[in-house]
Amino acid sequence: MALTDVPSQQTHGKIDPEELEEIWADAPGVPGFFSTVDHKRIGMRYIYTAFFFFFTSGLMALVMRDQLAAPNNHVVGPEVYNQLMTMHGTTMIFLFNTPVLAGFGNYILPLQLGTRDMAFPRLNAFSYWIFVLSGLFFYASFLTGKAPDGGWFGYTPLTDKAFAPGINLDFWGLAIVFVGISTTVGAVNFIVTAFKMRAPGMTINRVPIFVWSILSMAFMVLFAVPAVTLAAGLLELDRLFGTAFFLPHLGGNVLLYQHLFWFWGHPEVYILFVPATGMISMIIPVMSRRPLAGYLWVATALIAIAFISFGVWVHHMFATGMPVQAMSFFSAVSLIIVLPSGVQFFSWIATMWKGRVRFTTPMMFAIGFLLIFLLGGITGATLATMPFDWQVTDSYYVVAHFHYVLNGAVVFPIFGAIYFWYPKMSGRKLNEKWGHISFWLMFVGFTVAFFGMHILGFLGMPRRISTYPSGLGWDDLNLISTVGAFIFAVGTGVTLVNWFYARWWGEPAGPNPWDGDSLEWATTSPPPEFNFASIPVVASRHPLWDQRPLPTANPNGDDATKSLGPEGAEHHQTPETTGLDARPEATLDLPHPTYLPFLLACGIGVFFVGLLIQAVLVGIIGVAAFVVALTWWAWRTEVDLA
Amino acid sequence: MSTVSAAAAVVPVPEATASVGGEGRPTPWWGMVCLIMTEATIFAGLIGSYFFYRAAAKQWPPPGIEEPKLTLSIIMSFVLWGSSIPMLVAERGIKRGNQRALRFGLMLAWIMGAAFLGYSMKDFSELHFRWGQNAYSSIFYTTVGLHAFHVFVGLVMSGVVQIKAWLGKFSEERHVTVQVYAMYWHFVDAVWVFVLPTFILSPHIK
Numbered sequence: 001m002a003l004t005d006v007p008s009q010q011t012h013g014k015i016d017p018e019e020l021e022e023i024w025a026d027a028p029g030v031p032g033f034f035s036t037v038d039h040k041r042i043g044m045r046y047i048y049t050a051f052f053f054f055f056t057s058g059l060m061a062l063v064m065r066d067q068l069a070a071p072n073n074h075v076v077g078p079e080v081y082n083q084l085m086t087m088h089g090t091t092m093i094f095l096f097n098t099p100v101l102a103g104f105g106n107y108i109l110p111l112q113l114g115t116r117d118m119a120f121p122r123l124n125a126f127s128y129w130i131f132v133l134s135g136l137f138f139y140a141s142f143l144t145g146k147a148p149d150g151g152w153f154g155y156t157p158l159t160d161k162a163f164a165p166g167i168n169l170d171f172w173g174l175a176i177v178f179v180g181i182s183t184t185v186g187a188v189n190f191i192v193t194a195f196k197m198r199a200p201g202m203t204i205n206r207v208p209i210f211v212w213s214i215l216s217m218a219f220m221v222l223f224a225v226p227a228v229t230l231a232a233g234l235l236e237l238d239r240l241f242g243t244a245f246f247l248p249h250l251g252g253n254v255l256l257y258q259h260l261f262w263f264w265g266h267p268e269v270y271i272l273f274v275p276a277t278g279m280i281s282m283i284i285p286v287m288s289r290r291p292l293a294g295y296l297w298v299a300t301a302l303i304a305i306a307f308i309s310f311g312v313w314v315h316h317m318f319a320t321g322m323p324v325q326a327m328s329f330f331s332a333v334s335l336i337i338v339l340p341s342g343v344q345f346f347s348w349i350a351t352m353w354k355g356r357v358r359f360t361t362p363m364m365f366a367i368g369f370l371l372i373f374l375l376g377g378i379t380g381a382t383l384a385t386m387p388f389d390w391q392v393t394d395s396y397y398v399v400a401h402f403h404y405v406l407n408g409a410v411v412f413p414i415f416g417a418i419y420f421w422y423p424k425m426s427g428r429k430l431n432e433k434w435g436h437i438s439f440w441l442m443f444v445g446f447t448v449a450f451f452g453m454h455i456l457g458f459l460g461m462p463r464r465i466s467t468y469p470s471g472l473g474w475d476d477l478n479l480i481s482t483v484g485a486f487i488f489a490v491g492t493g494v495t496l497v498n499w500f501y502a503r504w505w506g507e508p509a510g511p512n513p514w515d516g517d518s519l520e521w522a523t524t525s526p527p528p529e530f531n532f533a534s535i536p537v538v539a540s541r542h543p544l545w546d547q548r549p550l551p552t553a554n555p556n557g558d559d560a561t562k563s564l565g566p567e568g569a570e571h572h573q574t575p576e577t578t579g580l581d582a583r584p585e586a587t588l589d590l591p592h593p594t595y596l597p598f599l600l601a602c603g604i605g606v607f608f609v610g611l612l613i614q615a616v617l618v619g620i621i622g623v624a625a626f627v628v629a630l631t632w633w634a635w636r637t638e639v640d641l642a
Numbered sequence: 643m644s645t646v647s648a649a650a651a652v653v654p655v656p657e658a659t660a661s662v663g664g665e666g667r668p669t670p671w672w673g674m675v676c677l678i679m680t681e682a683t684i685f686a687g688l689i690g691s692y693f694f695y696r697a698a699a700k701q702w703p704p705p706g707i708e709e710p711k712l713t714l715s716i717i718m719s720f721v722l723w724g725s726s727i728p729m730l731v732a733e734r735g736i737k738r739g740n741q742r743a744l745r746f747g748l749m750l751a752w753i754m755g756a757a758f759l760g761y762s763m764k765d766f767s768e769l770h771f772r773w774g775q776n777a778y779s780s781i782f783y784t785t786v787g788l789h790a791f792h793v794f795v796g797l798v799m800s801g802v803v804q805i806k807a808w809l810g811k812f813s814e815e816r817h818v819t820v821q822v823y824a825m826y827w828h829f830v831d832a833v834w835v836f837v838l839p840t841f842i843l844s845p846h847i848k
Contacts, residue, residue, distance in 0.1 A: 119669045188676040196669050222676060226683040230691070234784070243773055243780035245691075251704055251777035256694050260687065560661035576669060584661040588669065627798070634802050634819070 017533065020569050024529035026593050035593035037121035038529055039106050042128045044425060046103025049132050050096050055496070056139075057091035060084045062489055065449075069482035071470035081466035082149035083168070087142075089152025090172065093268065094179050095135045097410055101275040102127075102186050104417055105214045107425060109190065111520035111527060112208045114199025114536045116574035117590050119192040122597050122633070123185050129601030130182035134175050137608060141171035148172035151464060153265070154235065156246035156257045161239045170239060170612055176232035178608050180225045187221035190214050197574065198582040199519065200553055200564070201538035208518045208541075209298055213278025216302040220267045220274070220309060228264035231257055240611065255320060262313035270309040272406060274302060276413035277344055280366050283413075283420050284348050286516045287363035288355025291542055294347045301340035308337045318389045327386055334384030341377060345370070360514070361435030365416030368443045369409060376404030379454065394464075397457025403450045415442070415495060422499065423513045427525040428506030434498045441491030448484025452477040517542035522550050530569040538582075560584040600629040674822045678829045681792075685833050688785040689840050695777045703845050704778050707771050710842045718761040719838050722793070725754035726831050733824040736807075739814035745807050748820075751827065752800045755793055762790045782841055789837050792830045799823055 026032035026041070036042065064084050067075040076084065106124065110117055118124045141147040146168045150159040154176075159169045194215045198207065234245040235257065244250035246257050285292040292298060314322065314330035348370060357363065379401040382388045392398060415438075423429045456477050461468065468474055512521040521544055523532055534552035536543065543550055554565040561584045563573035568587070576586040607622030609615075696702050703709060728750035735743025766787070771779045803823050806812065812820055 120673060123673075184680055188673050188680075191676050192669050192672045196666075196672060222680040223683050226680055227687055230684060230687045234691075237780070237784065241773065243784070244775070244777050245780050247777075250775070251695065251699060252780070253695060253698060253777065256691055259694070260691070263687075556661075558661055576666075578662055578666055585666045586668070631802055634799070635806075 017528070020530055020533060020566070021528060023570060023572060026529075032593065034598050035595050037117070037125045037591055037593055037597070039110050039118045039121065039124055040425070040527065040529075040531075042124050043103050043105075043107025045128055046099050046106055046131065049128075049135065050100035050103060051496075053091050053095040053135060054100070055492075057088045057096065058489060058492065060088040060091075062485060064088065065482040065485040067466060068468075068478050070479065071468055071472075071475055073467055076466070078466040079149065082151075082464075083147040085464060086148045086151055086172065087138075090138070090148065090175075092406070093152060093272070094176065095131075095138065097272045097406065097414075098183055098268075099131050100414055101217070101272065102131075102183070104279070104414075104421065105190055105217075105275065106186075108421060108520055109193055109211060109214055110197065111424075111523065111531055112211055112518045113193065113197055114202065114519040114522075114532060114538065115193075115197040116531050116535075116569065118189050119197055119588075120189050122591050122594060123189050125594075126597035126600055127182045127186040127189065129598050130185075130604065131179060133601055133605040134178035134182065134608075137178060137605065137612075138171060138175035141168065146171075153261060154232065155261075156235060156238075156254045157248070159235060159239075160246060167612070170236065173232040173236040173239065174608050174612055177229050177236070178604070180229045181604065183221055184225050187218035187225075190218040191222075194218075195579040196576050197588075198577050199536050199538050200575070200577060200582055200584055202577075202582045204580045204582075205296070205299075206538055206541045207299075209281035209292060209295065209302075210275075210278040210518075212299045212302050213275045213281070216306040217271050217275045220271045220306050223310065224264040224267035224271065226264075227260050228268075231260035231264070234260075236611070240614065255317075258317050258320065259313070262316045263310070265316060266313040267306075267309040269402075269405065270305050272410045274305055276369075276410045278302070279413040279417040279420070280348060280369060281344070282516075282518065283362045283366045283416055284351050285355070286420075286514050287358045287360055287366070288352050289358070289515070290351060290355040291517070291545075292347060293350035293354065294343070295541060297343050298347050301343040304340040305337060308333060308340070312337055312384075315384050315389065318386050319393045331384055331386050335381060338377065338381055345374070345377075360419070361430070361432055361439060362416040362420035362514075364436060364439040365412050365419065368439060369412040369416070372404055372408030372412060372443075372446065376401060376409050379404060392457050394462055395457035396453040396461045396463060399463055400450050400453035400457060403453070407450070408446060412442070415439075415492075418495065418499065420514065421520075422502065423506075423509030424520055424525045424527070426503055426506070427509055428502045428504075429509045429513055430495075430498045430502040430506060434494055438491050438494035438498060441494060442488055443491075445484050445486070445488030445491050449481050449488055450484070452481050452484075456481075512544065517545045519543055533566045533569050535564045535568070535575060560586055563587040596629055596633045600626060600633065603627075603629055668818045668821070670818050670822045671825070674825050678825070681829070682833070685785070685789070685836065688781065688788070689836060692781050692785065692840055695781060699778075702778070704776050707775070707778060708769075709845050711765070712842065712846070714761065715765070715838070715842050718758050719834060721754050722758040722834055723831050725751040725758075726828050728754070729824050729827050733817075733820055736812050736817045736820050737814065741807070741810065741812075744812060744820065745804070748800060748804050748807055752797060752804065755797050755800070755827075759790060759793045759797065762786070762793075766790075785837060786841055789830070789833055792833065796827050796830050799826065 026036045026038065063076060064081065067073050067081060106118070144167065146166050148154075148168045148171050150164055150169050150172065154169065154172055157163060194207070194211050234243070237243040238245050238247065238252075244252045246252045246254050248254060281292055281298060311333040312330055314327060315334045318327055348366075379397070383392070383398065383401060419430050419435050456474055459473055461472070461474050509525045511524050513525070514521075519536060519538070522536055534554070537551045537553045538547075540546035552565075553561070555562045555567065561575065562568065563571065563575045564584065568574060572590050572592065573587050574590055575584050576588050577583055578585050603622050603624075603626030605622070606625060607619055610617070610619030610622050728747040732744045732747025732751065735747060766783070773779060773783045800823065803819060806819065
């Protein structure tokens with residue numbers, strides 16, 4: 001195989017880039033919108049849709065903070081408050097954090113791996129459509145005026161039919177099962193892509209840390225999401241079909257629900273946190289102008305977290321009454337998981353220490369993340385300790401802790417990632433000055449809003465209450481917290497405006513605005529539909545720093561390498577490589593745009609609507625549409641290659 | 643659309659670009675492996691829940707519920723597990739381009755799977771307890787039913803694969819669909835290795 005050191009379109013004059021654009025382009029307008037399988041369009045959509053949910057659920061948080069600003073307040077009543085609380089929590093976990101990280105993974109992963117799309121582009125489109133339909137399904141509850149009100153955890157027996165007779169919780173339970181499909185197939189796609197689609201030479205020890213983090217997340221998803229599907233699914237069987245899983249008088253067990261829920265729930269924290277640390281591990285080295293300190297340690301830590309995260313769930317249940325030996329085990333494991341997180345933390349500090357730091361907006365968010373995560377991690381360790389947990393469980397201390405980790409340690413990296421990668425996605429940079437303003441507003445607002453909640457917890461303020469009497473010493477701290485929440489909201493709004501502005505009028509970014517090291521910076525901004533006309537050949541962990549210029553490979557006539565060069569792009573193909581040492585192994589035909597993923601998702605959506613309104617006919621129509629779409633898919637699939 | 647500047651030396655990375663050509667598994671195979679892992683976790687969760695209920699129960703099965711019938715269940719289980727053999731014959735056959743082995747292997751596996759499913763349905767209809775009677779009946783019907791549903795889905799999928807097989811869509815070179823489908827079928831059989839002892843055999847152990 002010949003290696004060339006010059007851009008492909010120059011060596012292969014016979015293949016015109018515009019011609020390639022034509023081969024890969026989606027149909028214009030509405031047909032293209034519903035039929036695209038391009039990982040970049042899907043990734044952007046994931047991000048935009050997730051941010052829509054972020055801002056709506058952020059507004060709910062503001063209403064809640066408004067209600068809690070003063071004692072005996074009457075902004076909203078307890079019923080509405082419960083709905084807002086449930087919708088806010090569920091949205092942030094299922095419809096913002098999880099999918100927005102999947103969106104970045106979708107967009108960035110194939111580019112970082114140096115390939116032309118995900119392993120299963122149609123499945124990728126399907127996973128997006130399921131996400132957006134389940135979100136619409138969930139939010140349709142507002143139209144009925146009966147939004148879910150059982151808390152984001154939906155504990156039984158509170159959520160049993162006897163105590164929650166309305167349709168509210170059915171929206172919740174079914175939406176959880178529904179959106180789980182999206183998360184699961186997305187994870188399958190990430191795993192296969194990361195193992196089988198890497199550019200030649202990108203051996204497993206040269207994979208960018210962000211890819212490691214997505215892999216770790218995807219494996220956790222495979223083993224954790226089934227548990228929440230069971231929890232919510234069995235709850236819905238109880239509610240809709242009269243089974244007795246969680247009905248104690250019929251031998252059911254309410255604790256089982258908690259076990260199932262938290263068997264997913266705690267890995268879920270890491271499902272969100274690990275890709276966020278992956279983003280940080282991309283941003284800090286680039287902004288410190290040196291490689292990440294201890295690559296191997298960080299990669300190992302990410303894998304370790306994925307394993308250990310399955311042994312900590314009982315620390316959410318210390319107050320439920322269990323044998324002390326059992327709880328001690330989970331307490332110990334919950335403390336042990338601090339170690340791999342600590343490894344990452346010191347690696348980031350060492351990277352900055354030995355580097356020359358540029359205080360750009362992404363870096364500011366990364367540093368803000370470090371400070372917030374430090375405190376969130378420490379309070380996490382305190383909650384892993386049984387006696388301490390018993391004192392503060394179900395108090396605002398817990399609210400403070402999980403907002404430090406899920407807002408501070410996940411949302412801050414996501415905002416950093418917008419400033420870091422949006423120039424790649426759009427070709428335009430966000431404004432740095434307004435980025436800094438946004439960061440400081442968010443950081444100060446965050447601290448003002450959530451730090452005081454630790455103290456409120458110590459003062460005995462319980463979670464999940466819609467109001468409180470005066471004279472308990474909670475008034476001032478609550479008011480301060482509300483002020484902080486509004487400052488934080490303004491900070492996110494500044495980024496939103498900055499983002500819109502950059503979309504049309506931002507400063508052109510060029511292919512590599514931050515002098516990054518990974519392959520996504522090797523192509524234009526925004527990248528062409530086929531990502532790379534010729535697939536790059538990797539010989540380093542930091543190809544763009546160590547391999548100047550970046551070589552590309554050309555086919556040498558055999559089946560495994562024929563798609564490496566621009567001929568591969570011309571034939572709508574991409575190479576498949578071996579899992580560990582990334583040597584060309586086969587050629588994959590990438591599917592063309594198709595409506596099937598959308599149809600399939602609609603069939604499932606109709607089925608869930610049928611379940612919700614208990615209409616057998618609607619359910620049957622949904623299943624029929626699903627079966628037709630799936631059979632059609634199997635029938636016309638082009639993957640029948642061996 | 644590579645943006646590297648022109649001119650400069652070739653970087654020698656021969657080991658990176660040496661092709662190994664077709665030794666590995668195709669991507670859909672890996673996709674199915676992942677799907678099986680997550681599906682297996684669902685069954686593991688249900689089996690775990692079964693023992694969770696059982697550990698808390700005074701009497702198992704609860705009063706008023708008969709113990710699962712053994713004889714025919716075990717015989718039919720061997721029919722289901724046995725169906726993996728014709729499936730293997732089909733899969734191995736098409737890898738050598740043997741269309742007859744493929745078509746009749748799939749067909750025999752289908753008949754054996756359908757026999758198992760038919761028996762399960764009959765067995766279900768003869769049970770004297772309802773789905774919602776208590777936690778035992780709920781977890782029993784749900785898990786055994788979910789497995790039966792997987793068999794049913796496998797039979798439907800087999801229909802598509804068989805039609806393709808009879809139309810001659812598969813060959814020595816093109817048979818990923820068969821490979822992936824066969825793995826799903828083996829998985830459904832393997833799940834029964836765990837569901838049978840838990841739900842049918844274990845209530846007899848006092």
